Amino acid sequence: MSARRPLNNGATSAKSSPEATIPPTVRPETPSNDAADTTSARKQPPPEKPSDVRRRTYVILSFWLIVLLLGLPIWWETTTIYRANLPLSEMLDWADGKACRPVFPLRISIQANSLHEQEAQNLLRLTQHALDDLNDFSGHHLRLQLSPPAAKEAEKDDAGAALTIRLIPGESTTSTLDPYSPILDITYPPHTIPSATSSSSSLATYVASQLRATFAEEQAIISYLLSSDSMPSDHRPQGLTPEAADSLSKRTTRSLKHAPTYHLTFSLFTSGPLPSSWDIEAAIAEFMKPVLDVLSPIHNFTIDTQVQLYATPGVQNQVLTKEDLSSFINAAEWPLSPSIGGAPTVNFIVFVGNQTILAAPQGSPDETDRTSQSWLIPQWGTVYLLPLPSDTTHVSAEKLKQPLLTFTSHLLSLTGTPQSGSLPLRLSTLARIRSADLLLRASSTLGSLARLALALPSISIPESVADGVSKTMSHLRLACETLGGAEGLGHARIAEAEAERAFFEKSMVGQLYFPDEHKLAVYIPLLGPVGVPLLLGLLNEIKAWRKRRRERAEQQATKKKE
Amino acid sequence: MDGAKVTLGRTAALYAGAAVLRLALFTLFPGLPDLLTGRVEISTPVTSFKRLQEGLFLYNHNVSPYDGGVYHQAPLFLPLFSLLPSFATLPIFTYLLYIAVDLLSASALIKIADSGEAGSSVHFTSPRREKRWSGFIVAAVFLFNPFTIATCIGRSTSVFTTAAILHAIAKAVAGAPFSAMVAISFASYLSLYPLLLLPPLLILCYDRRNALKPIPSRYNFAVSNVALVVGVIAVLFQMSRFLTGSWEFLPSTYGVQLTLSDLTPNIGLWWYFFIEMFDSFRSFFLAVFWLHLSCYVGGLSIRIRRQPLVVLTLLLGLFAIFKPYPSISDASLFLAMVPLYRHVFPLMRYTFVIAAVIMYTTFLGPAFYHLWIYAGSGNANFFYAITLVWGLGLSLLVCDLTFAVLRDEWEVERPEMVGKDIRQI
Structure with missing residues (x-):
């Protein structure tokens, strides 16, 4: 056996x-x-030989030494997350609007050459009172100042003033806005000049109400911007009616997102072989360039043009209804690239054809945006239907006048220019609106970044993000101080670009969703199988060592007894 | 006297046969070398002959060979191959060089086998040592191994590393530490990983040298030899810097092996893993993989202290599985060393399974690669699965050989257990 x-x-x-x-x-x-x-x-x-026991200990030790001396430091070194310090509370302050009260001090100079110094001062004081009484929105300040008569010729240089009021003696109280420069002419009958002691004056009230009317739209837009943002409620304007807010939100959605550069694409589409050429360059130079030049402090424009023959529109109907308009653009076949070189593209399309648009029903809210031949596509551009004789081979600049004028007015609307007032006023308002908009957007991006950093403790924050944040904040501070001027717009622009860059840092985006359970899934599959024999070997070794020690102690005890 | 002559004649015939076979393959099938050069199983980014030619072209046109980001091999290959007549006009010289390197490896292998180190080392003599293969057979197994032939025809530069490693071992067995250290330095210079063979090689040198002429101090011996290796490598680095004009070659050769920046598929386990790896964990797992590769050195050297050649063999096997850019050339080096242990083959338990798995993967690997890359009817997982099975086959062989060698040792201590089955409790 x-x-x-x-x-x-x-x-x-x-x-x-x-x-x-x-x-x-x-x-x-x-x-x-x-x-x-x-x-x-x-x-x-x-029994095991002592040399064998020792050898086994050495073997286990050799593995553990590598793990402890090399493995652990490397693990620490390679998986530690670098988090640059971000000024989180300041960033959140910006997002909550606590760091900056957007105040637009508008200086309005009054030229009253025919009045005495004393009278003018008095009128100014009264008008200012009237304005302050009317104003319910602290963010938008109208500050009057008297321009010295000597500065009459230098009025163009007085860039600090948003508007100049010229007081001219006349027969009745009237006001006219100069269409080419920011000047409001007010005529007044001489007897309406307030005396030095009177505390109210009809002329002062009239001037105040005229000013208010002039800036009403700007005020509404800015207060709309502030209210849609997360501004604290005490700072929020109250006077916005729901209808006004509604129309403003419509306008905001229509206008393109602000960019330093816009790319304008002029396209001539025709359904047949003709016309095959157009005088677009001359037409642009003549009809559009002036406006582009005026807009140039705020935006740069790049332009390209194209002609596309045999282009079939998405809708072939002779009469286009409102529903047809949205599908008229044949997006699949027309070569309209969404954006060239990173700048947002504004498309202006001249379509040669004799289709007509069914007039919108009376009272439609869009009525004003559309002539019988063109329509505006929000955030995208404009389509103009140009009827031409079928044998036209060349479209002259003269024929393009009407389309280009339409395009120009639509471009202003697409860039978010206010609709009322004279052009210079509208543009200076646009600059102020844009700087407010950029300021708010950069602030809210900062806030998102701060909340992201707080919510994801495991996300790494590279030095470049901290750098971007500090740049953003310094430019925001400068922008806040110089709000309303050209400088403020520049700073706000830089701040917004920096904030976007910091937020969309490449190495962070990849880690946006990386919960701790993922770490387990990364470590366990490889390190689990490797770790189990290592740990078991160590445990067995410790157990055996304790057993040996106990036995030795017992042996010694029995020896002592003997 | 006669016997020696006969052996000499037989060896010469073996060399001639191997050389003729290779030359015939080179010349009779002119498309074969380029076909094999393009195979991922043979050419890895760090050994590919194609990439060597690219580097050579740049080098000959006075452009840094590492500029293209294609060449990842040691700079000293460049003057060597520039000295040969141009490969485009006279490829025969390149062929002859590769054949000569293979024959050099074989001669080293013969020296190792004939020394009998595998059967009886200084501290341990196997009772089965009589049953062994002569150097002739071991060399024949190496020279006619299809993997070796394919590597030679594919002109992978890993043959130079193979020759250097085998010569290092042969010199160590002969008790010539200086030559052994110089050879292992060359091998390390060429492909980095042989540096890990240094501890067991030092032990082997020490044992053999000590038996010939007692060495007074172990410590001095180890330190001086390590210093020698460091010195030789430093000289090689200086020469490389002199040749290429900058230290740029360090990140492009060793850096690529350390960071696995070229993820071209190969028969190893790394590439697929690092394709899938999250970027933030990449450096950590690179370190883990390298530590895993190196952690066997200490354990095996201590455990099988009495047979350092076994440690070297097992490490070569582990490297063939776990190194960053393995090819069948590494497997052929391991398979060249295994026949030295003919005497423990009877103790191995899975020889059939191992042979079957290696054959299976040898045929299915190229087929699945074709399905993935050319036919498009498979995906990367097909090929990776086969490389896993290949790794499994080789690791079975490593484990089984370890088992057989340890069992052999154990039976010397416990003679009454000879021939009994074992079971784990």
Whole structure:
């Protein structure tokens, strides 16, 4: 009989099979000649040699030394997340509007050459009172000042003033806005000049109400911007009626997102082989360039043109209804690239054809935006239907006059220019609106970034983001101080660009969604199988070491007893 | 006397046969070398002959060979291949060089086998040592191994590393530490990973040298030899810098191996893993993979201290599986060393499974690669699955050989257990 007990021979264990033993094979039919079997059926393995025990300890130690001395420092070094310090509370202050009260101080100079200094001062004081009484929105200040008569010729240089009021003696109280320069002419009958002691004057009230009317739209737009943003309520203007807010929101959605540069694409589409050329360059130079030049402090424009023959529109009807307009653009076939070189594209399309547009029903809100031949597509551009004789081969600049004038007015509307007032006033208003808009947008981006950094403690924040944030904040501060001027717009523009760059930092975007469970999924599949034998080896070794120590202690105890 | 002559004659015939076979393959099938050069199983980014030619072209036109980001091999290859007549006009010289390198490897292998180190080292003598293969057979197995032949025809530069490693071992077995250290420095210079073979090689040198002529101080021996390796590598680096004009070659050769920046598929396990890896964990797992590769050195050297050649063999096997850019050339080096252990083959348990798995992957690997890259009917997982099975086959062989060697040791201590089955409790 050769039934043997498993023999523990760890002393000579193979590394691949640490506890190799003889299995308990039972083979009764083969009588064994082995002496060991006959003496004891269940043989214990010989004790491990101390040198073998030590060798095993060394082997385990060699693995653990690599893990502890190289593995751990490398793990620490390579997986530590770098988080640059962000001024989180300041960033949130900006987002909440606590850091900056957007105030637009508008200086309005009064030229009253025919009045005495004293009278003029008095009139100014009264008008200012009247204005302050009328004003319910602290963000938008109209400050009157008297321009000295000597400065009459230098009025153009007085860039600080948003508007100049010229008081001219006349027969009745009238006002006219100069269409080409920011000047409001007010005529007054001489008897309406207030005396030095009077506390009210009809002329002062009239001037105040005229001023207010002139800036009403700007005020409404700015207060709309502020109210749609997360401004604190005490700072929020109250006087916005729901209808006004509605029309303003419509206008805001129509206008393009602000960009320093817009790309204008002029396209001539025709459904047949003709016309095949057009005098677009001359037409642009003549009809559009002046407005582009005026807009140039706020935006740059790049222009390209194209002619496309045999272009079929998305709708072939002779009379286009309102529903047809949205599908008229054949987006699949017409080569209208969405944006060239990063700048947003404004498309102006002249379509040669004799389709007509069904007039909108009376009272439709869009009525004003559309002539019978053109329509404006929000944030995209304009389509103009140009009827031409079928044998026209060349479209002259003269024929393009009407389309280009339409395009120009639509461009102003697309850039978000207010609709009332003279052109210079509208443009200076546009600059102020844009700077407010950019300021708010940069602030809210900062706030989003701060909230992101707070919400995701495991996201890394590279130095470039901290840099961008500090640049944004310094430019925001400057913009806030110089709000209303050209400088303010420049700073707000830089601030917005920097904030966007910091927020969309490439290395952060990839980590936006990386919860801690993912780390488990990254570590476990490889390090789990590697770690288990390492840990078990260490545990066994510690157990064996404690056992040996106990045995030695017992031995010593028995020796002492003896 | 006669016997020696006969052996000499047989060896010469073996060399001649191997050389003729290779030359025939080179010349009779003119498309074959280029076909094999393009195979990912043979040419890795750090050994490819195509990339070497690119580097050579740039080098000969006085442009830094590393400028294109294609060449990742040691700079000293460039003057060597520039000295040969142009490959485009007279390829025969390149062929002859590769054949000569293979034969050099074989001669080193014969020296290792004939020393009998595998059967009886200084501290351990196997009771089975009589049953062994002569150097002739071991060399024949190496020279006619299809993997070796394919590597030679594919002109992978890893054959130079193979020759350097085998010569280092042969010199160590002969008790010549200086030559061994110089050879291992060359191997490390060419492909970095042989540096990990230094500890067991030092032990082997020490044992053999000590047996010939007692060495007074182990510590001095180790330090002086390590210093020698460092010195030789430093000299090689200086020469490389002199040749290329800058230290740029360091990141382009060793940097690529350390950071795995070229993710061209190969038969190893790294490329797929690092394609899938999150970027933020990439550097950590690179370190883990390299530590994994190097952590066996200490453990094995301590555990099988008495047979350092076994440690070297097992490490070569592990490198063939786990190194960053393995090719069948690494497997062929390992398979060249395995026949030295003919005497423990009877103790191995999975020889059939191992042979079957290696054959299976040898045929299916190229097929699946074709399905993935050319036919488009498979994807990367097809090829990766096969490389996993290939790794499994090789690791089975490594484990089984480890087991057999340890069992052999154990039976010397416990003679009564000879022939008994073992079981894990």
